[in-house]
Amino acid sequence: MANMYNPEIETASREKLRELQYVALMKTLKRVYENVPLYRKRFDEWGIKLEDINSVDDLSKLPFTYKQDLRDCYPYGLFAAPMEEVVRIHASSGTTGKQTVVGYTKNDLNMWSSCVARALAAAGCTKKDFVHISYGYGLFTGGLGLHDGAQLLGATTIPVSSGNTDRQLQIFQDFGSSILCCTPSYALFLSDAIAEKKIPHENLKLKAGIFGAEPWTENMRKEIEARLGIKAYDIYGLSEIAGPGVSYDCEYQCGMHINEDNFIPEIIDPDTGKVLPYGVQGELVFTCITKEALPLIRYRTRDITRLLVDKCNCGRTFVRMEKPCGRSDDMLIIRGVNVFPSQIESVLLTIKEVLPHYILVVDRINNLDTLEVKVEISDEIMSSTDSVRHIEEIAKKIKHKIDSTLGIAAKITLVEPNTIPRSQGKAQRVIDNRKYN
Numbered sequence: 016m017a018n019m020y021n022p023e024i025e026t027a028s029r030e031k032l033r034e035l036q037y038v039a040l041m042k043t044l045k046r047v048y049e050n051v052p053l054y055r056k057r058f059d060e061w062g063i064k065l066e067d068i069n070s071v072d073d074l075s076k077l078p079f080t081y082k083q084d085l086r087d088c089y090p091y092g093l094f095a096a097p098m099e100e101v102v103r104i105h106a107s108s109g110t111t112g113k114q115t116v117v118g119y120t121k122n123d124l125n126m127w128s129s130c131v132a133r134a135l136a137a138a139g140c141t142k143k144d145f146v147h148i149s150y151g152y153g154l155f156t157g158g159l160g161l162h163d164g165a166q167l168l169g170a171t172t173i174p175v176s177s178g179n180t181d182r183q184l185q186i187f188q189d190f191g192s193s194i195l196c197c198t199p200s201y202a203l204f205l206s207d208a209i210a211e212k213k214i215p216h217e218n219l220k221l222k223a224g225i226f227g228a229e230p231w232t233e234n235m236r237k238e239i240e241a242r243l244g245i246k247a248y249d250i251y252g253l254s255e256i257a258g259p260g261v262s263y264d265c266e267y268q269c270g271m272h273i274n275e276d277n278f279i280p281e282i283i284d285p286d287t288g289k290v291l292p293y294g295v296q297g298e299l300v301f302t303c304i305t306k307e308a309l310p311l312i313r314y315r316t317r318d319i320t321r322l323l324v325d326k327c328n329c330g331r332t333f334v335r336m337e338k339p340c341g342r343s344d345d346m347l348i349i350r351g352v353n354v355f356p357s358q359i360e361s362v363l364l365t366i367k368e369v370l371p372h373y374i375l376v377v378d379r380i381n382n383l384d385t386l387e388v389k390v391e392i393s394d395e396i397m398s399s400t401d402s403v404r405h406i407e408e409i410a411k412k413i414k415h416k417i418d419s420t421l422g423i424a425a426k427i428t429l430v431e432p433n434t435i436p437r438s439q440g441k442a443q444r445v446i447d448n449r450k451y452n
C-alpha cells in the first residue's frame with residue numbers, strides 16, 4: 016500500500032465519508048450560528064433553519080463567505096471559539112491595508128498538522144527523514160504548517176525558513192536534508208545555486224520536495240525533478256481554510272487529494288454562484304467542518320480549478336483538485352507572497368508627488384519573481400529645478416512604503432506624466448511576463 020499517515024480515513028468509502036461529513040457539518044453550522052454574529056445574521060436573513068440542511072448537498076442553500084467578510088470583521092470578529100482557546104494566529108495579505116487574520120485552537124492545530132503529515136507521508140517521508148523547511152516562518156502559514164506536520168509524523172525538522180541561499184546549501188550538505196519544502200520557484204533558484212557552486216550530487220541526500228503556495232506547471236515540475244534529482248510533490252492550501260495541506264499530491268501526481276474529512280469542496284460558477292458538477296472548471300469553494308476557531312462556511316477561494324472523482328491508483332478516496340490554473344480576482348503571487356494591486360494603489364495614493372496612474376510589471380528572472388512598479392510623477396515635480404535628486408527621494412520613499420506593506424522588495428520606476436496608457440474601460444494595471452505553461 017502507498018505511504019499513508021491515516022490510511023483508515025484516507026481510503027474510507029465515499030458513503031462513509033459522506034456520513035461523517037454530514038455529522039461534522041451540522042456540528043459546525045450550529046457552532047457558527049451560536050457564536051458568530053455575521054453567520055447568525057446571514058442565516059436568519061436567508062431564512063435558513065439548520066433543520067433544512069438534510070445532506071451535504073444542501074450546502075448549496077447556504078450563503079458564501081468572502082475575503083471581504085474577514086476584513087469587515089477584522090481581526091477576530093468571525094472567530095467561533097473564545098479567545099482563551101485560541102492558541103495561534105496567522106495572517107495573509109488582504110486586498111488593501113488590513114491583513115486577513117486567522118486563528119487556531121489546539122484541536123485546530125492538531126487537525127492541520129495531521130493534514131500536513133498526510134501530505135508528507137504521501138511524498139514518502141518517514142521518521143527517518145530530515146525535513147528542510149525553507150518556507151517563511153511567521154504569520155505566513157507555510158513555515159510553521161510544514162513544521163508541525165513533519166514533527167507530528169516524527170521526522171527531524173530543520174526549520175531553516177526562507178532566504179540566505181548559501182546557508183541553505185550548507186545545511187543541505189551538512190545536515191543531510193532529504194525532503195525540501197519551499198515554493199517551486201525557490202526550488203528552481205536553489206537548483207541554479209547548486210549548479211553554480213558545482214556542488215557534487217553525492218553531497219546531497221535530497222529525495223523529494225513538497226512545493227506550493229504559488230501556481231506552477233507540470234513543466235516546472237519536470238524541470239525541478241530533473242535538476243535536483245528528486246520527486247516533486249504539489250501541496251495546496253490557503254490561510255483562511257488551514258494553510259498548507261488542504262490538499263496534497265500522492266505518488267501518482269494526478270491532482271491533489273483534498274482532506275475531505277475536514278474540508279468540503281465545491282466548484283461554482285464565479286459569476287452566478289451556481290454549483291457546477293465534478294469535472295467542470297470553476298471557482299473552488301471550501302467549507303471547514305472540523306475547525307473550532309475559524310470554521311468558514313462556503314469560503315470563496317477565488318482559485319480556478321476542477322474536481323476529479325475517478326479512482327486514484329494510490330487507493331485514496333478523497334477527491335482530487337487539479338493544479339489551480341488562475342484566479343477569479345486580481346491577486347498575484349510574487350515570491351510566494353499574495354499581492355493585490357489595490358494594496359499598491361493605496362500606498363501610491365498616500366504619496367502626493369505621484370499621480371494615480373501606475374502599472375505593475377511582474378517577471379521571473381533567474382527563477383525568482385520580480386516586481387516593478389511604474390508610476391507617473393506630477394507635472395509640478397517634473398518641472399522643479401532640482402528634479403533628479405527629488406525624484407530619487409520620492410522613489411526611495413515609495414519603495415520603503417511598498418516593501419513594508421507587501422513584505423517583498425519592489426523596483427520603483429518613476430515615469431513622466433501621461434506616459435502610462437490610459438484605458439477606456441477596465442484599466443490594465445498588471446503585466447505578468449511569467450510563463451505558467
Ligand code: DLL
Nearest residue numbers: 107157227228229230250251252253254258259339
Ligand atoms: O500559500 C499556504 C501554503 C503554504 C500552501 C505553503 C502551500 C505551501 P496563502 O498565503 O493564504 O496560503 O495563499 C493562498 O496561494 O488561494 C492559491 O491561490 C495559492 N496557492 C497555494 N498553494 C498553491 C499551489 C498559502 N500548490 C493562495 N498551487 C491560494 C497553486 C497555490 N496555487
